[in-house]
Amino acid sequence: MPELHVIWEAVISLLLITAGVLSLIGALGxxxxxxxxxxxxxxxxxxxxxxxxxxxxxxxxxxxxxxxPSAQEMLITLFLIITAPVSAHLLAMSALHHxxxxxxxxxxxxxxxxxxxxxxxSERT
Amino acid sequence: xxxxxxxxxxxxxxxxxxxxxILVTSLSPGNILLGVVLGLIIPKLTQQFxxxxxxxxxxxxxIKYIFVLFIDIIVANFEVSRVILAIRRKPQPAFIxxxxxxxxxxxxxxxxxxxxxxxxxxxxxxxxHDGTLLIHALDVDDIDGMIRHIHERYELPLKEIFGC
Numbered sequence: 001m002p003e004l005h006v007i008w009e010a011v012i013s014l015l016l017i018t019a020g021v022l023s024l025i026g027a028l029g030x031x032x033x034x035x036x037x038x039x040x041x042x043x044x045x046x047x048x049x050x051x052x053x054x055x056x057x058x059x060x061x062x063x064x065x066x067x068x069p070s071a072q073e074m075l076i077t078l079f080l081i082i083t084a085p086v087s088a089h090l091l092a093m094s095a096l097h098h099x100x101x102x103x104x105x106x107x108x109x110x111x112x113x114x115x116x117x118x119x120x121x122s123e124r125t
Numbered sequence: 126x127x128x129x130x131x132x133x134x135x136x137x138x139x140x141x142x143x144x145x146x147i148l149v150t151s152l153s154p155g156n157i158l159l160g161v162v163l164g165l166i167i168p169k170l171t172q173q174f175x176x177x178x179x180x181x182x183x184x185x186x187x188i189k190y191i192f193v194l195f196i197d198i199i200v201a202n203f204e205v206s207r208v209i210l211a212i213r214r215k216p217q218p219a220f221i222x223x224x225x226x227x228x229x230x231x232x233x234x235x236x237x238x239x240x241x242x243x244x245x246x247x248x249x250x251x252x253x254h255d256g257t258l259l260i261h262a263l264d265v266d267d268i269d270g271m272i273r274h275i276h277e278r279y280e281l282p283l284k285e286i287f288g289c
Binding site for chain 1: 145149199206221222240247248249250261263265268
């Protein structure tokens, strides 16, 4: 195995550490936030960059070690960026459907969360 | 951009499918052939499920948009991390009703995904019947400012890109 240049080693380590810290912060967010909607922000943001950094580090490492970049890993990042918001959107929609309670400091109350008095049929999309 | 024909209804999708197939497998003659075949067959088979979507009119603007989006994703991560780590400060979440000025589904999908990926906002519910998008913001003081920001930074470029 060829020895990696120390600068590359540092860059890859830094990426991995950033990834770990970001994922950890994302997980802490679950603990810290008070309602479902706020907790959704963690997985769409922190984990995207967390996983992204891990994958970039991995691509860089194997590229330098073996001399060929692995396109598959790049694709994982791409697909993750495409799919993460979709899953978050679906989770948010089902939360609205079940009328999960809001954190009391939330400003503005969406029609979707109001109780049954209003006709619900027009809300359907 | 590339004209559609009867047998290749969505040339860009065909190209993309072939490219992704070759990337996830390997660059060998057999896989290239299989990628091209898949790229031709899948769009033809699924054609009926696709609505006609507006074409990308300005590819260069699209590339610029993706670039801006990448930077904003990185900023978004640090913004959210900051909100999580600032223990003393209570975040001020908000539900925002964002008025859409487009009606084509594909640009709206791109906009909704962009909103979810960028700082402190998450698209929660698309109400096509009155053309608004319900956004949940993690920590916001100025709701009108945020609506204006989204409109200027993402929606106007998208409208230019898709020419609608």
